Every structure is written in C-alpha cells, then in structure tokens.
Amino acid sequence: MNSLGFDKPPAQTRVVVAMSGGVDSSVTAALLQAEGYDVVGITLQLYDHGAAIAKKGACCAGQDIHDARRVAETLGFPHYVLDYESRFRDSVMEEFADSYLRGETPIPCVRCNQSVKFRDLLGTARDLGAEALATGHYVRRSVGAQGPEMHVAEDADRDQSYFLFATTREQLDFLRFPLGDLPKREVRALAERFGLAVADKPDSQDICFVPNGSYARVVEKLRPGAIDPGEIVDIEGRILGQHQGIIGFTVGQRRGIGIGGTEEPLYVVRLEPESRRVVVGPRRALARDRVLLREMNWLDNALPPEGVRVAVKLRSAQDPVPALVRPLGWSGAEIQLDEPAYGVSPGQAAVCYSGSRVLGGGWIAETALTQAEFTGSRDAERVSA
Incomplete structure (x- = not known):
C-alpha cells in the first residue's frame, strides 16, 4: 500500500491537487510529488480575475492563480486553471446574498467546499483519470470498520473540520488531506525546504469574494434594492x-x-x-437549548430514532458542547443541548463529533429555549429565531 492507500507504486497513482495559490495547497502538491506520485495541479478561477489582483488574503483569483502556476512550474508538474466563475456565483454567491436577506449568518466557505470543490472539481479529477483529489485542508482522514472517516487535525488551532461537515461518504472515499498530521509551522518550513515562493505568503483571512469584509456591499451588488x-x-x-x-x-x-x-x-x-x-x-435572552437542522449530512451509520450523544460545535471558533442529536424528517435533525448556548445563529452550521471523529452536521434553521429552569419562569418559554 502506498501512503494514499492504493495497492500500487506512487508513480502509477495520479493525484489531482486543488491549488489555491497558498502555502498549504502548494506544500500538499510538493509532498505528493516528492513521494513520486503523478501530480496534476488544478486551480479554480472562482470570481472576477482582474478585480481581485490587488486583494491580499484572498484565494482563487488574480495573484493566487499566478502563484499556483509558479509553484507547479518550479516543481515540474502540469497545472491547469479552470473557469468556475459561473458555477461559483450560482452555487455560493447567490446563496450567500439570499441567506443574509433571510436574516441568517451564512458560511460561504462550506458551500464552496460542498458544491464547487468537492462536487464539480472532484468530478473533473475523475475525468482526468485521477484516483484521488488532495487538498491543503487541516483535517485527517482514516479508514475505519465502516469505511473512510473524518477526524480533526492534529493541530487543533488549524483544524478545519467544521467547514467540511457537508463532505459525503462517497466524496471522502476519494479525498486525501496530507497536512492533517502537521502543525502549520512545519508546513511553512517544508515550503522553504522545497524552495516555494509562497513560503511566507499570508494565510487567507476574509471570505474570498468579500473585499475588506464588507458583506453589505456584496449583498447590495447582488440584490440591488433588496436592503x-x-x-x-x-x-x-x-x-x-x-x-x-x-x-x-x-x-x-x-x-x-x-x-x-x-x-x-x-x-x-x-x-x-x-x-x-x-x-x-440582554444576554440571557440569547439562551437556546434546542437547535433544528436542515440538510443534515451524517458520516456514521444511520442516525437512530432515539438519537446519539455527541459533542456539537455551533460556531467555528467555539468549543464543542454536549448534546443529543436525533433525526427529524427526511433530511433534518434536532439537537438538544445539555446546557443553553448563547448566540446560536440560523445560517451557521452545527457539527457533531465523537472524540476526534466528525460524525456529521447540518445547517441551523431554527433555535428555541424549552427548559423552564433556564428561563427563570414557571413555564417553559419558547423563544425561536
């Protein structure tokens, strides 16, 4: 077995690497090529090339496409740029605008992974004869008794599993994450060792298509007169x-x-x-202990009717909290928190864990407070958002 789990030499294993032009995806490609894999780099142009040339900390446009191409040239493997701008607008940007107008707080990076990268790009990788699609995400993949599993990254400060909850079991079977066991400092050190010009490049900070963090300006452009x-x-x-x-x-x-x-x-x-x-x-009015989810994606065996105990993350920067998750309808779920949480927002994701393993998650559709002892009143107060 080679390091990616295939029973053949690396030279006979084609791997497509999703290259954003940053240090993480560049090191991913360099590591795989150093092991002898047949590497093909693909960069997606996701939004207006010219408008993003001068934007620092973005990805998938302008300077970043140039950087990805330069890394491929340095290392000597083929690299292609695919114009996914219309797909990205339809699947990510339009949904982003509509979500904000519904009073939600969306996470477009999850939608991008879910639709454009792990659906469309994965299909392109198969068309190119690849046996795996590798990315620079900080998350671990391992094979358990029931098939491939997703686990949090070794470097907890870099873990990106929250943003990958919508990855399906079929997609996870094809995906590989070579950086999951590495701390960021080691990744930058590897970039220097491989002589990559992006070794000191800053990490992406903002949502790629939102200049200077101005969400309102983007929504106004996409939905004129709707604000x-x-x-x-x-x-x-x-x-x-x-x-x-x-x-x-x-x-x-x-x-x-x-x-x-x-x-x-x-x-x-x-x-x-x-x-x-x-x-x-006041802050106490934010208390919620019941969370309803839509578009539930479950990576474990089928969620039983009585539910399972999990640790659930309700925002990317928050620690997981104990809860019970139960199936609800065709593709929904209900989460009952042991203790109320504060600031749970529709449009965000609820991601369920068992230890280091990602069990699945869904989009927060509604929240409520149901337990009387948390309200200070005799009767349970239901406060929905």
Whole structure:
C-alpha cells in the first residue's frame, strides 16, 4: 500500500491537487510529488480575475492563480486553471446574498467546499483519470470498520473540520488531506525546504469574494434594492432606534448596534426579515437549548430514532458542547443541548463529533429555549429565531 492507500507504486497513482495559490495547497502538491506520485495541479478561477489582483488574503483569483502556476512550474508538474466563475456565483454567491436577506449568518466557505470543490472539481479529477483529489485542508482522514472517516487535525488551532461537515461518504472515499498530521509551522518550513515562493505568503483571512469584509456591499451588488431600513426593538416590541438593513447584524452581536443608555448591554437576539426588525435584549435572552437542522449530512451509520450523544460545535471558533442529536424528517435533525448556548445563529452550521471523529452536521434553521429552569419562569418559554 502506498501512503494514499492504493495497492500500487506512487508513480502509477495520479493525484489531482486543488491549488489555491497558498502555502498549504502548494506544500500538499510538493509532498505528493516528492513521494513520486503523478501530480496534476488544478486551480479554480472562482470570481472576477482582474478585480481581485490587488486583494491580499484572498484565494482563487488574480495573484493566487499566478502563484499556483509558479509553484507547479518550479516543481515540474502540469497545472491547469479552470473557469468556475459561473458555477461559483450560482452555487455560493447567490446563496450567500439570499441567506443574509433571510436574516441568517451564512458560511460561504462550506458551500464552496460542498458544491464547487468537492462536487464539480472532484468530478473533473475523475475525468482526468485521477484516483484521488488532495487538498491543503487541516483535517485527517482514516479508514475505519465502516469505511473512510473524518477526524480533526492534529493541530487543533488549524483544524478545519467544521467547514467540511457537508463532505459525503462517497466524496471522502476519494479525498486525501496530507497536512492533517502537521502543525502549520512545519508546513511553512517544508515550503522553504522545497524552495516555494509562497513560503511566507499570508494565510487567507476574509471570505474570498468579500473585499475588506464588507458583506453589505456584496449583498447590495447582488440584490440591488433588496436592503431596506427598519426598526430596532427590544424583546417586548418597544422601538429603540432605526437601522439601515438587517444584513448589518448577526445573532449574538453586541457592538455596533447603535443603541446606548440602557442598564444592561444589549445583544442582537433575533432578526425578523419580513418586518425588517432587529430584536435586541440582554444576554440571557440569547439562551437556546434546542437547535433544528436542515440538510443534515451524517458520516456514521444511520442516525437512530432515539438519537446519539455527541459533542456539537455551533460556531467555528467555539468549543464543542454536549448534546443529543436525533433525526427529524427526511433530511433534518434536532439537537438538544445539555446546557443553553448563547448566540446560536440560523445560517451557521452545527457539527457533531465523537472524540476526534466528525460524525456529521447540518445547517441551523431554527433555535428555541424549552427548559423552564433556564428561563427563570414557571413555564417553559419558547423563544425561536
């Protein structure tokens, strides 16, 4: 068996490497070529090439395409640039805009992995005769009793498993993640050792198609006239002020609300896109212990009706918390948290873990508070978002 799990020499194993132009994917390609694999690099042009030339910290456009091509030339393997701009706009950017207008807080990087990279690019890799698609993601893949499994990266600070929850079992069978066992500092050291010009290149920080983090500007461009002003109200419905569009707010937000002079700090509790209202309240009003999911993707054996105990991550930067997850309908699920969480936002993902293993996850559709002891009242209060 070679290092990718195939019963043949590396030279007889073609691997397509998804190259974004950054240090991680470049080192992935270099490592595989150094082992003797038949490497083919592919970079996707995902949005306007010219507009992104000068944008630092982006990926998949402009300078990054040039950097990926230069790495391939340095190492001596073929490299292709595929124009996926229309697919990216339809599958990622349009959904991003619609999600914000629904009062959600979307994660376009997950949609990009789910649709463009691990669906369309994976199909292209097969067409090229590849036996695997390798990426520079920090996540581990191993083969268990039931087939391939996804596990968190060895370097917890770099782990990207939250953003890969929508990867299907079939896709995971074809994917490889050579950096999953490496710390970032070692990856940069390898880039220097291989003589790659991107060794000191900064990591991507912003969403690639959102210049300077201005989500509102992108949504306004994609949905002209769809952003309307409205009222900021407290949880009793009293008007506290005005806003210029709900896309400027997210559940759990404290700063930038524009309302002062209150006894307690105010947080965004929920967004009501139909009435264009932003509802604010004290932190305790954010408490949620029930989370409903849509588009559930489960990587383990079928989720039993009675549910399973998991640790669930409700935002990428938060630690997992204990919960019970149960199937709900055809492709949904219900998560009951042991303790209430604060700032759980529709549009984000809930990703379930068992130890280091990623069991699956889904998109947060609704949240509620159901347990009376968390409300301070005699009756259980249901507060949905």
